[in-house]
Amino acid sequence: MYYPLKEIFAIGIGPSSSHTVGPMKAAKRFADNLIAQKKLAKTVRVQVDLYGSLALTGIGHGTLKAIVLGLMGLTAEAVDLEQPYFTAVKRDKILHLAQQKAVAFDIDKDMRLNKETFLKEHSNGMKFCAFDAKGKELLGEVYFSIGGGTVLRQDEFGNRSGPVFYNVPHQFDSCAELQQICQKYNLSFSEVVLQNEVCLQKEHDVLAYLEKIHRVMEDAIDAGMRHHGILPGGLEVKRRAPEIYERLQTKFLANQQDGLEVIDWLNLWGFAGAEENAAGGRVVTAPTMGSAGIMPAVLRYFERFASHMSPLAVDDGIIKFLTTAAAVCSLYRTNASISGAEVGCQGEIGVACSMAAAGLAAAMGGTNEQIEQAAEIAMEHNLGLTCDPVNGLVQVPCIERNAMGAVKAVNAARLAMRGGGAHIVSLDNVIKTMYATGKDMSNRYKETSLGGLAVNIINC
Secondary structure, eight states: OOOOHHHHSOEEESSOIIIIIHHHHHHHHHHHHHHHTTOTTTOOEEEEEEEHHHHHHTTTTTHHHHHHHHHTTOOTTTOOTTSOHHHHHHHHOEEEETTTEEEEOOHHHHEEEETTOOOSSOSEEEEEEEEOTTSOEEEEEEEEEEETTEEEEGGGGGGTTSSOSSOOSOOOSSHHHHHHHHHHHTOOHHHHHHHHHTTTSOHHHHHHHHHHHHHHHHHHHHHHHHOOSBOSSSSOOBOOHHHHHHHHHHHHHTTOOOTTHHHHHHHHHHHHHHHHHHTTOEEEOSSOSTTTTHHHHHHHHIIIIIGGGSSSOHHHHHHHHHHHHHHHHHHHHHHSOOOHHHHOGGGTHHHHHHHHHHHHHHHTTOOHHHHHHHHHHHHHTTTTOOBOOGGGOSOTTHHHHHHHHHHHHHHHHHHHHTSOSOOSSOHHHHHHHHHHHHHHSOGGGBSSSSSTHHHHSOOO
């Protein structure tokens, strides 16, 4: 099933696409539905129930704040990050629903965390209810945040693997099918995506969106290198990117480079993007926010260290990188998951690593077979990766995992480019294995903070 660029690369507010971006979209959609069904005027109270992973790690992942912003009718791209919206609602116990109707809203009472209840459709479930002055329910809707900021209402969930969502010329459900399309029409992965996209929007808009995504990724890295201080949440994690950047600059000016310095730069950019996300900054889901540092770091590596070895111009390489990564992401979303709450961190860091490796191989002029191999190698060595955030925060071990994922992606691409693309394990095989591994994984290791590092670190 083909997933468009705008669904794969979404702009949102950190720290989590499934716990922040998705719930914010769901809340706004609920508020918009109140308006559409002419029920907003009668609404005097709103109640929100969070289930499963959203309830267990929602506070640390910024879910409550995101839902408040969504109920206010705000969007991630337009919201002013400097305004204390959530603090004001918590203090005043008044919510300006859809920015049109002030209703009573006590965050401590009207946002209920059902930590032991997992809805059958997905572990990231939430329910919104609006009531009139007599306590009668005016509208009740259940939504699921399935990863990457994508949300489905309960009645839509059955269509997840059903009919094709988008009418595009090149539909593919597996990498084998994608390779067949490329061979039949003499196309690259990137060209398949671009031909699909121009059937959904004008070519100018496609290129403009890719440029926008690239700019937000760049801005996130730059902001992460610039901002000092302690990350919010109580773990007292210090931002490391600014100091790493200063040391690298000093070494550069003193001409003290070493043979492995490129790894330091990759680590820096991975840290910068992940720290900006953890601080609630504006980043791109690639494919999620918990893994939002990997793609930007590897893309900057291409621009700064590798583009001179590519047969493509830098701008063309960037387009090739992003569109190829999007094709690979479609395969994971069709046949597995990008949700840490569903398959562990292999669905976030692992998929981001796989996407970035494929994108880099494409930007370096790799064949379709080499691109597939790069994506496969990257995921093969992320299989079984758990999602066990300490204190439910996207900080430990998430930030370091972004840096490690970036380095691993570059290595996977280089390994693939040194070969002819022949491989024993196909990308389809490794995606199938990843999904099966995620299904077998205990819920303690799937974004619940009930196992792994989350329970083995003493927090004073």
